[in-house]
Amino acid sequence: MKANPSYLQEFTKGILKENPVLVTMLGMCPVLGVTAFIVNGVGMGLAATAVLIASNLVISLLRNFIPPQVRIPCFIVVIATFVTIIEMLLKAFQPVLYEALGVFVPLIVVNCIILGRAEAFASKNNPLRSVLDGVGSGIGFTLALLLLSSVREIIGQGTILGPDPDTVIHLFGANFEPMTLFAQPSGAFIALGLLLAGVNAVFKRFNIK
Amino acid sequence: MREILKLSITLTIVGLVSAALLTGVNNITAPIIADRQEAEYREALELYFPEVVSFENQRLEDDYFDLIFDSSDRLIGVMATIEQQGYDGTITYNLALDGEGKVVGMLIISHTETPGIGDVITTADFQEQFIGKSLKDPLLPGEDVDIVTGATISTSAMITSIRRVVSVVAESFLGHETGAVDITAVPDGIYQGSAPGLSGPILVEVEVSGGVVTRIDVLDHDETPTYFIESYPLIPELIIAEQSFDVDTKTGATLSAKGIVEAVQAALAAALEANGGGE
Numbered sequence: 240m241k242a243n244p245s246y247l248q249e250f251t252k253g254i255l256k257e258n259p260v261l262v263t264m265l266g267m268c269p270v271l272g273v274t275a276f277i278v279n280g281v282g283m284g285l286a287a288t289a290v291l292i293a294s295n296l297v298i299s300l301l302r303n304f305i306p307p308q309v310r311i312p313c314f315i316v317v318i319a320t321f322v323t324i325i326e327m328l329l330k331a332f333q334p335v336l337y338e339a340l341g342v343f344v345p346l347i348v349v350n351c352i353i354l355g356r357a358e359a360f361a362s363k364n365n366p367l368r369s370v371l372d373g374v375g376s377g378i379g380f381t382l383a384l385l386l387l388s389s390v391r392e393i394i395g396q397g398t399i400l401g402p403d404p405d406t407v408i409h410l411f412g413a414n415f416e417p418m419t420l421f422a423q424p425s426g427a428f429i430a431l432g433l434l435l436a437g438v439n440a441v442f443k444r445f446n447i448k
Numbered sequence: 449m450r451e452i453l454k455l456s457i458t459l460t461i462v463g464l465v466s467a468a469l470l471t472g473v474n475n476i477t478a479p480i481i482a483d484r485q486e487a488e489y490r491e492a493l494e495l496y497f498p499e500v501v502s503f504e505n506q507r508l509e510d511d512y513f514d515l516i517f518d519s520s521d522r523l524i525g526v527m528a529t530i531e532q533q534g535y536d537g538t539i540t541y542n543l544a545l546d547g548e549g550k551v552v553g554m555l556i557i558s559h560t561e562t563p564g565i566g567d568v569i570t571t572a573d574f575q576e577q578f579i580g581k582s583l584k585d586p587l588l589p590g591e592d593v594d595i596v597t598g599a600t601i602s603t604s605a606m607i608t609s610i611r612r613v614v615s616v617v618a619e620s621f622l623g624h625e626t627g628a629v630d631i632t633a634v635p636d637g638i639y640q641g642s643a644p645g646l647s648g649p650i651l652v653e654v655e656v657s658g659g660v661v662t663r664i665d666v667l668d669h670d671e672t673p674t675y676f677i678e679s680y681p682l683i684p685e686l687i688i689a690e691q692s693f694d695v696d697t698k699t700g701a702t703l704s705a706k707g708i709v710e711a712v713q714a715a716l717a718a719a720l721e722a723n724g725g726g727e
Binding site for chain 2: 308
């Protein structure tokens with residue numbers, strides 16, 4: 240390993256340089272699946288972030304206790320435990336979001352971002368660094384979901400803060416005919432592709448590597 | 449050996465701690481979840497049945513029904529919870545019917561129809577056409593309710609399902625008993641009647657002689673021929689053999705079979721009424 244990077248770098252690398260969605264392309268399944276609405280995308284991002292921080296912390300604390308031969312099953316159990324806890328909490332306190340996220344909440348267990356960070360980072364670094372890494376990657380993931388879901392909801396539905404009828408805002412008036420393609424799964428791929436192209440162009444322009 | 453023991457113990461400890469944590473959180477959240485679901489459901493009930501005091505669950509095959517009672521224990525309505533296959537996955541919805549079997553409201557609980565196309569079933573425009581409909585209405589596409597172009601499968605699935613639920617509720621809970629027609633009281637003669645099948649009305653001719661149904665012919669129908677043979681002539685034969693409308697309609701063409709039974713009933717009910725003997 241190189242000289243230890245500063246704590247600030249541990250935090251920021253997950254947001255820009257190693258953004259899980261936009262750069263390393265991990266966890267694509269929920270990224271494409273839940274981003275039809277901004278609320279769902281951000282909710283998914285925050286739920287995954289919470290799991291990521293908690294599992295990074297616990298795995299970092301246990302890193303000397305868990306024998307390397309069984310580390311993967313242990314990581315999975317830790318992650319699955321936190322995901323189930325989050326799932327129960329969402330169901331109890333945020334039922335609307337729980338319904339909207341559907342099957343993608345249990346699927347956080349196999350979200351490769353979380354297992355990836357556990358295996359590649361938390362199992363080799365101290366708890367403080369691991370938590371910072373978790374917060375950074377989580378924010379990066381949430382930001383990417385926010386970007387993609389904004390594009391998809393505004394173009395695909397013509398609204399923001401939907402689908403809850405109490406909060407939904409129609410941006411272009413009632414007669415606006417949205418491009419429903421972007422609300423559908425195929426539109427998710429197209430929007431993601433365009434977004435990646437845009438982000439790559441920006442990264443190149445400002446020499447972020 | 450020591451190595452294996454160490455690995456096993458590690459895994460066991462991790463598993464036990466995890467199980468303990470989950471049990472704890474579940475104990476805290478389970479009652480909250482149950483309370484909230486019940487409160488939400490009660491709220492929905494009160495929206496359609498303001499006088500609701502108590503309700504009672506019933507299950508018929510795959511459908512759940514809640515019978516709604518008011519303060520004097522009178523049945524004031526039925527709330528059905530139905531799962532229906534749509535275009536893409538299951539549509540779960542509530543259908544609220546009043547004491548006379550009229551639809552007073554519907555609510556799509558969950559669906560996975562195509563956004564922007566099949567999700568038209570959640571709109572007020574589509575749902576309002578069912579309000580006030582009952583067993584007496586045909587509930588057929590193009591007659592009193594409309595399918596939505598572009599979302600034909602989603603909307604016609606809902607129409608078929610609602611037609612079925614309305615008749616199940618009327619027959620099972622509201623005493624619109626299908627066997628209420630007393631065959632032996634029908635005077636001799638030849639009668640015609642019709643009732644909706646799967647894709648249009650089925651017209652039957654019934655001959656009664658000496659208080660016994662002796663002949664049932666289907667004169668006209670729009671059912672799919674390859675399926676209709678599953679119900680005809682089997683169902684008329686069953687009715688004649690048992691002299692009852694309580695025959696097993698679970699054939700390869702259940703809706704057609706029910707249509708035939710209902711058409712025969714309609715014919716005989718009309719005959720009784722014309723004779724002044726209808727109770």
